[in-house]
Amino acid sequence: MQIIDGKSLAQEIRQQIAREVEDLKKSRDITPGLAVILVGDDPASHAYVKMKAKACKEAGIYSITHEMPESISQGEIEETITMMNRNPNIDGILVQLPLPGHLDATRLLELIDPRKDVDGFHPFNVGRLVAGLEGFVPCTPLGVMKMLERYGINPKGKNACVVGASNIVGKPMAALLLNAFATVEVCHIYTQNLAEHTRRADILVVGVGKPNLITEEMVKEGAVVVDIGINRLEDGSLVGDVDYEAVAPKCSYITPVPGGVGPMTIAMLLQNTLTAAKARP
Missing domain, CATH: 3.40.50.720 (NAD(P)-binding Rossmann-like Domain)
Known part of the structure; x- marks a missing residue:
């Protein structure tokens, strides 16, 4: 029996990503950017988003978290996603799940530009995965x-x-x-x-x-x-x-x-x- 050590493999991959990010900055003056939408006070979601932000910082990736109250409206989140879709410095957008019950998660995920759908949840990328085509994978x-x-x-x-x-x-x-x-x-x-x-x-x-x-x-x-x-x-x-x-x-x-x-x-x-x-x- 052999243990599959995901922790050490992930660290290797993250170090390689950091090198590639540095190369991208030097060659094209591009700093990859990730934006996260975090709604409510779920402790697990907050802990996970914090881990993502720390990992981004270590890799040289710019990250921003939009923390929103549980009472936020659907329309306000949609406006934020639309704004991030238009922001040329944001390459990835993700909505931290689960969301409060009054919000339509499917609609929000479908609003994300498929080219920025780094979670791979948009139907466009899901379809490409099923068809065996290149796209973002969860x-x-x-x-x-x-x-x-x-x-x-x-x-x-x-x-x-x-x-x-x-x-x-x-x-x-x-x-x-x-x-x-x-x-x-x-x-x-x-x-x-x-x-x-x-x-x-x-x-x-x-x-x-x-x-x-x-x-x-x-x-x-x-x-x-x-x-x-x-x-x-x-x-x-x-x-x-x-x-x-x-x-x-x-x-x-x-x-x-x-x-x-x-x-x-x-x-x-x-x-x-x-x-x-x-x-x-």
């Missing part, structure tokens, strides 16, 4: 593919099972694996006898937000297990969606929580922002 699934690549794990011809069918993780993850010529199953809340599906998987990717959902008997001997879930227990400890201690001995490769997929998500956000900046006319 950061977490993209990070998973980078991890598989780094560790020499080729999905081609393998049975892959994705547990979780969200627009942010599960669906794009399945599309990326399919584009890499894996045979893909997607499981969700209505899937019957989940273990039947997971036991067939050479590559098992789990992202549902349910602590220790995947147990030892649900995993094939020698499988590659990627745990995207991150859950805080009552004692304050962080665990994934996979029962790591029990499952790890059966795996050929497994990601830990924390220190697995999480750091890669932010690294891919920086990568997407740099890509957008390089595409400036």
Whole structure:
């Protein structure tokens, strides 16, 4: 069993991005810019946005966070997005999810210029992903593919099972694996006898937000297990969606929580922002 070390890989990628950002500044006088819209007081969202801002600073990327009260209107956020779409110094725009219930997240995401959609959530980029065309890919699934690549794990011809069918993780993850010529199953809340599906998987990717959902008997001997879930227990400890201690001995490769997929998500956000900046006319 080998642990897939997302933390060290993400650090390598971030160092490479910092070098490329410096080169871009020197060669074209362009500083990549990322703008974040943060609504309300959700502690997890604030912590995550703070981590993004710190990562941007370390990479030499300009970042700005528009903090807005929970009572903000749909129209006010739309005005801010429109303003950022027109700002030539902003290459990436993201709306931190989840949003308060009175806001229409879909409408806001569709308003973002697809060329600045560094989260990869705009239907334009989703369509390009499904069609196997170049575009922005959601950061977490993209990070998973980078991890598989780094560790020499080729999905081609393998049975892959994705547990979780969200627009942010599960669906794009399945599309990326399919584009890499894996045979893909997607499981969700209505899937019957989940273990039947997971036991067939050479590559098992789990992202549902349910602590220790995947147990030892649900995993094939020698499988590659990627745990995207991150859950805080009552004692304050962080665990994934996979029962790591029990499952790890059966795996050929497994990601830990924390220190697995999480750091890669932010690294891919920086990568997407740099890509957008390089595409400036």
